[in-house]
Amino acid sequence: MEEKEYNLIRGKEISMIFQNPLTALDPSYKIGTQLVETIAYRRGINKKEAVIEARQWLQRVGISDVERVLKSYPHALSGGMRQRMMIAMAISCRPKLIIADEPTTALDATIQKQILNLLKSINQEFNTSIIIITHDFGVVAYLSDKVAVMYAGKIVEYGNTSRILSAPEHPYTRGLIRSVPEIGNKGTKSARRRLSQIDGVPPDLMNMPQGCSFGSRCKEATERCFSHPPGVVSLGQEHLVSCFQREVKRSDAAG
Numbered sequence: 354m355e356e357k358e359y360n361l362i363r364g365k366e367i368s369m370i371f372q373n374p375l376t377a378l379d380p381s382y383k384i385g386t387q388l389v390e391t392i393a394y395r396r397g398i399n400k401k402e403a404v405i406e407a408r409q410w411l412q413r414v415g416i417s418d419v420e421r422v423l424k425s426y427p428h429a430l431s432g433g434m435r436q437r438m439m440i441a442m443a444i445s446c447r448p449k450l451i452i453a454d455e456p457t458t459a460l461d462a463t464i465q466k467q468i469l470n471l472l473k474s475i476n477q478e479f480n481t482s483i484i485i486i487t488h489d490f491g492v493v494a495y496l497s498d499k500v501a502v503m504y505a506g507k508i509v510e511y512g513n514t515s516r517i518l519s520a521p522e523h524p525y526t527r528g529l530i531r532s533v534p535e536i537g538n539k540g541t542k543s544a545r546r547r548l549s550q551i552d553g554v555p556p557d558l559m560n561m562p563q564g565c566s567f568g569s570r571c572k573e574a575t576e577r578c579f580s581h582p583p584g585v586v587s588l589g590q591e592h593l594v595s596c597f598q599r600e601v602k603r604s605d606a607a608g
């Protein structure tokens with residue numbers, strides 16, 4: 354695809370919210386300049402109209418002192434304000450899809466919840482699809498309808514969030530969910546439970562094994578897992594998994 358064709362998609366069809374807005378924004382330009390320029394360029398409107406829209410979008414993402422924010426440099430704002438500004442920039446051209454890469458990682462718990470609620474309301478109000486990239490199962494459970502679990506650059510399990518979280522099928526997904534700490538009252542079973550971990554390290558992406566990429570860390574691995582990679586098995590209800598052991602389960606269920 355040519356650069357010109359990318360420019361027809363960037364911002365207009367697909368927008369991105371980055372993990373760290375401080376590095377995603379230009380430190381040498383004021384927020385107003387960056388937001389107005391983006392809106393004017395992507396929407397093809399003049400600067401005056403773009404300024405009016407910039408004010409409206411900042412209000413929409415919950416920024417009350419709009420004039421101060423427009424005149425501020427990125428470093429002068431809090432992490433939560435900067436992330437709201439990134440969301441305003443991402444949504445200002447009404448894209449069909451927003452990709453949010455760990456959008457709440459750098460924020461404290463209260464602001465995190467506010468930003469997640471904002472993303473949820475944008476999804477409902479503008480009918481914008483959101484792909485959220487995260488390691489946080491709390492965020493997955495709160496925000497998503499569908500989840501795709503990736504290992505070594507590939508999707509190993511996909512399905513409805515509630516189903517994957519309550520009945521994961523891939524050994525890697527199971528390991529991830531088991532390694533989420535539980536909060537329990539002193540003396541209870543959950544408080545005493547030892548935090549689980551997935552032993553071993555991910556494979557070298559430049560030198561991938563010929564079998565399953567999770568093979569060296571998988572407690573369910575058999576000889577077959579090291580000879581060639583598993584295909585994708587459908588377990589029904591849009592639940593897909595890439596694991597030889599689930600092929601066995603599937604054929605057991607069928608037989």
Ligand code: SF4
Pocket residue numbers: 523524525565566567568569571572573574575578583595596597598
């Ligand atoms: S294919 Fe084999 S090694 Fe890979 S996840 Fe399944 S059981 Fe484990």
